Structures are given as C-alpha cells and as structure tokens.
Amino acid sequence: MTPRFFPYSALALIVCGTVLGAPSDDRGRIIPVVASTTTYGDLIDPGLNRDSCSSTLWANDVLWVCRDTQQAFANGSIGTHLVANTVSLSGLPSAPSNPIQLVLSSPQGYGPIFYAFEADECPQEGCGDGVCGPGICGDGTRWVNAYGFMAKQRLLGLSVVNATGYSLYHVTSQRPGVIPSAKMHINAFWSATQIGYGSAASVVRNGFAYLYGATPDRKLAVARAALTGLLSSLEDHKIYEYYVNGTWARTPPVNTDPTIVLPNTSAVQGTMYWSPKWQSYVWIGGDGFPNANFLISTAPKPEGPWSAPQQFYSGVVGNGTLAAYSAVAHPDLTDGTGNYIFITWTKTHFDVDGIFNVYEQPLVRVDWQ
C-alpha cells in the first residue's frame, strides 16, 4: 500500500495522557470496544471478479488496488484470463443510517495491469491451473504483485517458492477521476535478506512515513523515513532509519535479526492507521486463512509497545475453495476522527460452471464506543 496522508484534524480530550472514557490495559494502551456494526453488502465490481482489494484516498476519489482479476459474465461464468492486479475508483460509503453497497468503477475496462511484472517474473502471458495471464509461469507457479512496496513472490498454490526482494513502485496521478498510472521505480529496493519495509503496512504521521514489513516468523518490523517533499524522497536509502533492539539505527538489519521483531504484532495481512480518538496507532488485521476474524491492537508509538490483539468482529466465510482471507481495514473511507472504521474481507463461492471461485468482498462499518 502507498503511505497515506490524513487530511483531517480532530481534537481529542486528553487528561494526564489518558484518553477520556476509553478502557485501557495495565500499560495504558487503549482496548477498543465496539458500539455498533453496520453491514453494507458486498463491494460491487461491475463485470469483474477479483479479490483482496485495499483502498487509498486519491485526490477526490478512493483508489482501490485489487488482486487476481477475471471477467464476470452476465450468465454467471467467470473468464479464464487472469490479470494479477487492477485498480478502480469509488466515492466514500454512505452514512450507516442508509447503508448502500459501494460501487468500484473501472473506466479503463477489464485488463490493464496496474503494478506491472518485471523481466524475471514471467511477464509474458502464460497458462496454468486452467487460467492464463501475465505472471503465470506455465510450471504451476505464478508471480503475485499488488499493493508502493511490492514483494516479488512466486506462488505455488498459496506457498511462496521464490522471494527475490521488494520493489518500489511510484503511482502518478493524472487528474481527479482518472485512473492513475504506476511504474516500477527501483527493482529490488530491499533485497531478499532484508525486511520488505512498507510491504506489510504503512502510516504517515509527524513528518515520518512508518513502513512495516514481515519478519520470517510472521511478525512485524518497522523502519521510518523522514518526509521532505511529497513522499518523493522514499527512493533514497539514506533517509531510512530502522528500529533495531529498541532504538532507531541507520544500518539496515538482516531480516533474521531477533531484535527487530515487534512484540504482539502479526504479519498476517492488515492495516495501520493513527486514531485521534485514542491518540494511538492502530493495527487491524485477520487471524489468517480460513477465517475472517478481525483483530485489533493499539500502541502509543509506531514501534509499540503493542497491546495484545483482541478479536472485535467475526466475518461470515464462504463455501468455495478458499473460505475467507484478506481481512483489511480502510481508514481512508472514514472522516479521520477514529470514531469508526470500515473493514472488508474476501470470501468465495463457486461460479455456475463449478470451475472458478466467485469473490465476494463484504464491507462493514464498525463504530467504537
């Protein structure tokens, strides 16, 4: 995901470092409590079948980046061609008093890949497992590529067989309402033995972009980049600092360094944001395939200490090949106060031919006490 800006400001009542009214744990970290939830039905994706969509505020629109995209025909069949990632635009969701399904519009039509494949990622059309498309290697494996810092990962089923580093992509806006373009900026910005900082989650606050990446044992490590200009300096390795053994260091650690692991974090797909309401950084993510159980954790600083993740929502799972996955939060769909959040997950069922999975992405608004 590209780092986000929060264009809204909000005041929170703070007395002696405690946010009024919010329950907290023994170390003063907020323990969120759900006040109400509102279901908005599935995201509407006219003519397209795709999974794992994430969102970013983009000029006056919301830019959605989704993963595996196929055509969805009116007769209920799913097309055999697959594009590894595509984008759409939407407005903001309606108020919870009148929940309306959100439409992701794709004026560019079916097809153009957003984050393109590189020369070593089977960029030509290939086929495997009954589908064809760029990134499919013809030996049962395929490359996946979605979300600025991208893992270069080759999948066999759901197993990663090659991870050759992380590339930095640059998304360029043309004008509001027009699908932006993305180009690969620096191939393998992070190497395969480094953390893919920015590929798991990111949050922009107080003049820094905080960039999270997965450690080999599926927890998070964090780096920060002081922002000068409009995120343009992210391509300069010299501006990065890495959280290592309790301090910010200038030398990038190896990904197996045990002192970079942030306690109580998880690298299962998730989202970071800043909550003015709680004066806290917030992580929301899933407990992993095959469930859609949503967990939340809070911390006073980006590096922690993170509270023990608590389950706050359990999404309905599907009856296709993969029951549920990609539990993510969408802070850019909110007003930035932290009073509520939107979440989605992906669930599947089989198409009319019983061949392909149809992806459903329920959208739910969670209001906090």
Ligand SMILES: *[C@@H]1O[C@H](CO)[C@@H](O)[C@H](O)[C@H]1NC(C)=O
């Ligand atoms: C559904 O429509 C598509 C596109 O027109 C076509 O290729 C496919 O064969 C149709 N499937 C069935 C089951 O009729």
Ligand SMILES: *[C@@H]1O[C@H](CO)[C@@H](O)[C@H](O)[C@H]1NC(C)=O
């Ligand atoms: C991917 O991994 C396989 C098995 O480890 C290896 O044979 C192959 O050369 C690797 N491919 C790339 C592009 O790194």
Ligand SMILES: *[C@@H]1O[C@H](CO)[C@@H](O)[C@H](O)[C@H]1NC(C)=O
């Ligand atoms: C980490 O920092 C502590 C002091 O805070 C020090 O005692 C320890 O040796 C450091 N560990 C490593 C691996 O550098």
Ligand SMILES: *[C@@H]1O[C@H](CO)[C@@H](O)[C@H](O)[C@H]1NC(C)=O
């Ligand atoms: C992690 O969570 C546990 C509870 O599961 C808690 O006792 C502990 O303090 C947390 N660790 C940190 C570093 O916050």
Ligand SMILES: *[C@@H]1O[C@H](CO)[C@@H](O)[C@H](O)[C@H]1NC(C)=O
């Ligand atoms: C599977 O789920 C879909 C929708 O999510 C539903 O329409 C269908 O009836 C379910 N099929 C079975 C066999 O339960």
